[in-house]
Amino acid sequence: MSIEPALSLEDLVARQTPGMSLEQPFYTDPSIFERDLERIVAKQWLFVDHVSAIPNPGDVITYEIAGESIILVRGRDNEVRAFFNVCRHRGSRICLKAKDNVRTLTCPYHAWVYDLEGQLIRATLMPEDFKPEDWPLFACQVRVWQGLMFINLAKEGDPDVIDFDEIEQSFAPYIEPYRLDSSKIIAIKDYPTDGNWKLAVENFRECYHCAPAHPEYTMVNAYVTDGNRDRPARDKVVEAWAAEWEAKGHVTRGLRPWGEGQNDKQPIGVFRQPIRDGSVTLSEDGQPVAPLMGDLKQWDGGETLLIFGPLFYVYLANDHATLFRFTPVNATHTEVIVTWLVRGDAQEGRDYDVDKVVWMWDVTTVEDTKIIGDNQLGVNSRRYEPGVYSARERGTIGFVAWYLGRMGGKPVSDDAATCA
Ligand code: FES
Ligand SMILES: [Fe+2]
Structure with missing residues (x-):
């Protein structure tokens, strides 16, 4: 389905309802995809x-x-x-x-x-x-x-582009100890995804789907079930962990994405939390799968999510980093490339086994390509209509509000919040 003939994109943007998914053309229409590229992708680092x-x-x-x-x-x-x-x-x-x-x-x-x-x-x-x-x-x-290469298609001085220094300053304390610049790639995998890039991002920005769709991820990450069961109790666990490790000099608290003081050009954010009692990394049994990264001296059992805008994410565990690059290809297809890094001097066979390092995100990303593809197929239906996001989809609500703002809608509000 395409935009109704008499309706401009501006009208269509203006009639979207906050807290609900978008109307069908945003996920299917090639002309909207072209505008996404011009107004958003061409302005991002x-x-x-x-x-x-x-x-x-x-x-x-x-x-x-x-x-x-x-x-x-x-x-x-x-x-x-x-x-x-x-x-x-x-x-x-x-x-x-x-x-x-x-x-x-x-x-x-x-x-x-x-x-x-x-x-x-x-x-x-x-x-x-x-x-x-x-x-x-x-x-x-x-x-x-930090060993990561970024480009920006806009001309220098474009007012819609965030100053890269702002990203560096915000993220430096979280990422520097991991020394990604001296780490090495141990695997790169391609997950072709039959969904509009916004469906891929919406999926990545919420964990409402984790329990039903990702048994492995849910087994590893306590926050999925604990957060569903008793949010205040989970918040207390996170707070106690943060206080303990902050006293030992680790950076533990995140920077809220899409929140107060954030720019509306390229929304960035950091989310940091403990993985699970007794687990030190994102592996099947919670035990190390590679040597400690960079300058880290102790296992703190934390995981860090760095959000570099909608199209690039870095997950840091104490012993490996996982990079997610989303490339919009056309209105219903997105290229997803995942790269895994470990300490530069680690040796395969002695210090790490690739299959063990990639296990959680590989199995989870395969599942994601499937659910995003099924999401796209349903959205393509004659009967699809926008639905209501849950309280566990605040990151997605924030992304959609930001997207509509960039497409000419109302500016992003501060109530659009962080990871669910
Ligand atoms: S040499 Fe490049 S187009 Fe002619
Ligand atoms: Fe997922």
């Missing part, structure tokens, strides 16, 4: 990959998002740069592979040659007054932080 994906000068990866192909390349000076994959001659794609190592960036069409810093260094048979220095590749904003 987007995670691309871990720095170890391009360790050497000349290493190149490309990332396809929002109709663009972006080149990330490590220069001879070891700096990571990003460029739009668009030749300055007549616009051809330059890098055609997802991963490569090159001496120059050479366009396959008429062989214009750019150096790794994006300068045009060779173009044959051009007019005499042609100056190669006037035709560098179009730079894309890029930031490398």
